[in-house]
Amino acid sequence: MNLPNGVVARTSTIPHADHASSSVLVEHAEYAQELVAVIDHPSMKIRYLNPAGRQLLGFAATADLSSLDWTDCLPTRTVPTLLYEIIPALQHGGMWRGESSLWLREAAVERPVEMWVIGSSPDAEGRSALLFSATDHTERRNLTESLAYEQQLIRSLLDSVPDNIYFKDVNSRFIRVSKNMATWMGLSGPADIEGKTDFDFFATEHAQRAFDDEQRIILTRKALINVEEKEVWPDGHVTWVSTSKMPLLAKDGSIMGTFGISRDITARKEAELKLAVTQKELLEASRLAGMAEIASGVLHNIGNALNSVNTSVSLLAEQVGKSRLGNLAKATQMIEQNQANLTEFLANDTRGKQLPGYLIQLSGVLSAEREAFQKEIELLRRNLEHIKEIVAMQQNYASVSHITEDARPEELIDEALRISEASLSRHGISVKKIFDPVPLVNVSRHKVLQILVNLIRNAKHAMDDTGRSDKDMTITLRLSPEGRVQFIVTDNGVGIPKENLAKIYTFGFTTRKNGHGFGLHSSANTAKELGGSLHTASDGPGKGATFTLELPASKSAAR
Known part of the structure; x- marks a missing residue:
C-alpha cells in the first residue's frame, strides 16, 4: 500500500532529543498498545522501537536493531513517497496521518496500519528526529475487504438474478431493488424506485394489499412464503408473481423493514387459465360423449329386448296364420244354414253327424292355441316391462340412486333366459x-338382467357364426374363493383371438359385421357400478368363450 500525502498540520515540535526528553518518551512508549518509533533523519536509523512495535514487526524483545534502517521496515514501493514527499514536508515540524503498510522481514508479508508521523526542526548539523506511531489495521482491512466482497456478491445478485428482489423500510418505502425489478416496473435503473412505494406504481387495491401484508410482517415477524399475487397496473393490465416476504432485521434484532423476492408467473397463470378453459371444454365434450355412450347403451339394451319382442310377435303371427279358428267359423255357418231343421240335420245328414265330434276336437286345438298365445303374450309383457325399466333407469340415472334388493342369482338367470327364450329356441340353442x-x-x-341378456345374446351370435348344428350354452352359478357370486356363461362358438381379449370391453370395439361395440362395454361398466366385475376367457378362435360376471354376496345371510 502506498503512503499517500496526508494533511500537514503545524503542531508542537519535538526538539532534537536530549536525555531528558528521551527518558520521558521511552517511559510512555513502553506501555503503549501501538507501535512507537523514533527515527534519526537523515540516516533513517532506528533510535527507539517500543515493545508493541517490536511485536508488530516481528522482532524479539532483545534483538539489536542498530544496523537496521527504518526503510527496512517498510514495503519498497512506499519508501520514495516517505523520503521525498512526506519527510520534506515535516522538516520544520508538523504531522502526517494516513493509511500505510509495514513490512515484516521475517515473515515477508505486509501488514496494513494507520500511521502517524511527527517531524521536528533540524539542529545546526541538519539532523532531526521523526516520531512514528502505527496501529495495526489488519483486522479492519480484512473486515473491509470482506464487506466489499459481500457487497460485490449482493451487487452481482441484484444485477443478474432474473427475479425481483427488494428491500423496504418500516414504512414500506423501497430501500434497494434488483436491476430486473427496475426493468419489470419500466424504470431505467434501481435508483428510480428507491424512496417510493407500491402506491407509486400499482393500482390502489394491489398496493394496499401489499402494504397491509408488509405491516403485518413487521408486527408479527412472520414471513409469507410463496404467495401468488395478482398485480393490477394503473393502465389496467394484469401480471402475476409468486412472492415471499420476510422481516428485515437490524444487527440488534430490531425490525428495519421487510425484504422479499418475487418471480413472474404471468405466463404460467395464463397457461393455467387456458388449461382450465380447455378442461371445461373437455368436460363438456366428455359429458356429451358420456350421454352418447349412455344413449348407445340404452338403445343396445332396448334392442336386445326388442329382438325378443320381435321373435314373440313373429311366432304369434305364425300361430295366428295356422290357427284352426277359421274352421270354427265354417262349422258355425253350417249350423246357421240348417237352424230350421237342426235336429234332422245332426241326426240324418252325413256332415251333421260328424259335426259334434269335430267341434269337440276343434275345442281342444283352440284351447292349445290359446295357451300358446297366452305364453307368447306373457313373454311380450315381460320384455315390454324390461324396456320400460331400462328407459326409467336411464332417465333417473344422474339424480336417483337405483333401488337395490336381495335377489336369488338362480332366479335372475331364469328370468334372463325367459326374456331370451324365443330367440334361443328359434336358433336351436340348447341351454344347460x-x-x-x-x-x-x-x-x-x-341392471343384472341387462348384463345377463347381453351375455346370452352374445353367446347366441357366437354360436350362430360357426354354422354348426350343435349349439351348446352352459350357465353356471358358483361361489368364488373370495366369497363372491359368479354367473358364468360358456358357449362353443367362434372363440376370441388372444389379441382381442383386452379390447372387447372397449367402447365401439366389435368383430361382428353388424355389431356396434356397445353391449360388452356397457355391461362391464354396469358390473363395476354394482361393485362387481366382468371377465372373459377363451382358448382362441373356434374354441368358444367364457364370460364371468362376479358380484358381491349380500350382507344378509338369509336365503
Whole structure:
C-alpha cells in the first residue's frame, strides 16, 4: 500500500532529543498498545522501537536493531513517497496521518496500519528526529475487504438474478431493488424506485394489499412464503408473481423493514387459465360423449329386448296364420244354414253327424292355441316391462340412486333366459344350467338382467357364426374363493383371438359385421357400478368363450 500525502498540520515540535526528553518518551512508549518509533533523519536509523512495535514487526524483545534502517521496515514501493514527499514536508515540524503498510522481514508479508508521523526542526548539523506511531489495521482491512466482497456478491445478485428482489423500510418505502425489478416496473435503473412505494406504481387495491401484508410482517415477524399475487397496473393490465416476504432485521434484532423476492408467473397463470378453459371444454365434450355412450347403451339394451319382442310377435303371427279358428267359423255357418231343421240335420245328414265330434276336437286345438298365445303374450309383457325399466333407469340415472334388493342369482338367470327364450329356441340353442348353492346378491335387478341378456345374446351370435348344428350354452352359478357370486356363461362358438381379449370391453370395439361395440362395454361398466366385475376367457378362435360376471354376496345371510 502506498503512503499517500496526508494533511500537514503545524503542531508542537519535538526538539532534537536530549536525555531528558528521551527518558520521558521511552517511559510512555513502553506501555503503549501501538507501535512507537523514533527515527534519526537523515540516516533513517532506528533510535527507539517500543515493545508493541517490536511485536508488530516481528522482532524479539532483545534483538539489536542498530544496523537496521527504518526503510527496512517498510514495503519498497512506499519508501520514495516517505523520503521525498512526506519527510520534506515535516522538516520544520508538523504531522502526517494516513493509511500505510509495514513490512515484516521475517515473515515477508505486509501488514496494513494507520500511521502517524511527527517531524521536528533540524539542529545546526541538519539532523532531526521523526516520531512514528502505527496501529495495526489488519483486522479492519480484512473486515473491509470482506464487506466489499459481500457487497460485490449482493451487487452481482441484484444485477443478474432474473427475479425481483427488494428491500423496504418500516414504512414500506423501497430501500434497494434488483436491476430486473427496475426493468419489470419500466424504470431505467434501481435508483428510480428507491424512496417510493407500491402506491407509486400499482393500482390502489394491489398496493394496499401489499402494504397491509408488509405491516403485518413487521408486527408479527412472520414471513409469507410463496404467495401468488395478482398485480393490477394503473393502465389496467394484469401480471402475476409468486412472492415471499420476510422481516428485515437490524444487527440488534430490531425490525428495519421487510425484504422479499418475487418471480413472474404471468405466463404460467395464463397457461393455467387456458388449461382450465380447455378442461371445461373437455368436460363438456366428455359429458356429451358420456350421454352418447349412455344413449348407445340404452338403445343396445332396448334392442336386445326388442329382438325378443320381435321373435314373440313373429311366432304369434305364425300361430295366428295356422290357427284352426277359421274352421270354427265354417262349422258355425253350417249350423246357421240348417237352424230350421237342426235336429234332422245332426241326426240324418252325413256332415251333421260328424259335426259334434269335430267341434269337440276343434275345442281342444283352440284351447292349445290359446295357451300358446297366452305364453307368447306373457313373454311380450315381460320384455315390454324390461324396456320400460331400462328407459326409467336411464332417465333417473344422474339424480336417483337405483333401488337395490336381495335377489336369488338362480332366479335372475331364469328370468334372463325367459326374456331370451324365443330367440334361443328359434336358433336351436340348447341351454344347460349348473347351479351350486350361492348366497343372495343385493343388486338392481334390471341392471343384472341387462348384463345377463347381453351375455346370452352374445353367446347366441357366437354360436350362430360357426354354422354348426350343435349349439351348446352352459350357465353356471358358483361361489368364488373370495366369497363372491359368479354367473358364468360358456358357449362353443367362434372363440376370441388372444389379441382381442383386452379390447372387447372397449367402447365401439366389435368383430361382428353388424355389431356396434356397445353391449360388452356397457355391461362391464354396469358390473363395476354394482361393485362387481366382468371377465372373459377363451382358448382362441373356434374354441368358444367364457364370460364371468362376479358380484358381491349380500350382507344378509338369509336365503
